[in-house]
Amino acid sequence: AQTVTQSQPEMSVQEAETVTLSCTYDTSENNYYLFWYKQPPSRQMILVIRQEAYKQQNATENRFSVNFQKAAKSFSLKISDSQLGDTAMYFCAFIASYGNKLVFGAGTILRVKS
Amino acid sequence: DTGVSQNPRHKITKRGQNVTFRCDPISEHNRLYWYRQTLGQGPEFLTYFQNEAQLEKSRLLSDRFSAERPKGSFSTLEIQRTEQGDSAMYLCASSKLLPTANTGELFFGEGSRLTVL
Numbered sequence: 001a002q003t004v005t006q007s008q009p010e011m012s013v014q015e016a017e018t019v020t021l022s023c024t025y026d027t028s029e030n031n032y033y034l035f036w037y038k039q040p041p042s043r044q045m046i047l048v049i050r051q052e053a054y055k056q057q058n059a060t061e062n063r064f065s066v067n068f069q070k071a072a073k074s075f076s077l078k079i080s081d082s083q084l085g086d087t088a089m090y091f092c093a094f095i096a097s098y099g100n101k102l103v104f105g106a107g108t109i110l111r112v113k114s
Numbered sequence: 115d116t117g118v119s120q121n122p123r124h125k126i127t128k129r130g131q132n133v134t135f136r137c138d139p140i141s142e143h144n145r146l147y148w149y150r151q152t153l154g155q156g157p158e159f160l161t162y163f164q165n166e167a168q169l170e171k172s173r174l175l176s177d178r179f180s181a182e183r184p185k186g187s188f189s190t191l192e193i194q195r196t197e198q199g200d201s202a203m204y205l206c207a208s209s210k211l212l213p214t215a216n217t218g219e220l221f222f223g224e225g226s227r228l229t230v231l
Binding site for chain 1: 157
């Protein structure tokens with residue numbers, strides 16, 4: 001069974017600064033996808049960024065980028081130029097390429113301070 | 115594309131009562147998922163449908179829980195004889211299964227929050 005671990009329950013960052021959220025996972029699969037989802041307070045969860053395991057290049061989406069280390073089974077999210085609207089719960093998630101369901105970590109609460 | 119819609123958004127009930135939640139997925143999505151999320155935790159998988167077929171149920175889904183997706187469109191999640199431990203946010207998500215691989219992106223609704231007194 002796959003597991004996803006987020007070891008930082010809460011993080012804070014000053015507006016305009018950079019923050020990195022950590023995620024590790026455990027799987028015996030070779031082909032899979034990794035995701036970071038954002039859940040703002042009282043709002044629905046939305047996809048932030050996705051990484052295919054077969055791609056060596058780290059995914060980037062505007063201010064969001066990942067550091068994907070397949071051998072270490074590590075998948076961190078870097079948020080540059082943090083904005084107040086980035087305040088949310090962030091979940092790391094995993095799915096095998098032919099799997100049936102996303103497996104989520106416990107989440108990291110990110111607070112961006114002005 | 116109106117997104118995933120869930121109703122009701124919040125339900126307060128007394129222990130022992132039955133409750134039903136409804137989810138309307140994005141229209142062309144053939145997969146529909148139910149997850150449960152308790153405060154400060156990540157979503158936990160409950161069950162999923164591919165079209166109208168319920169293909170997997172988690173061990174978290176006790177006999178008091180039942181889910182349906184008639185005609186492969188909307189889905190309902192019913193909880194019978196509710197217990198205080200059922201208090202949680204119930205999230206519905208949908209996705210489109212591609213022929214080549216499961217890209218895994220789920221589109222979530224805003225959730226239905228259940229409070230059992």
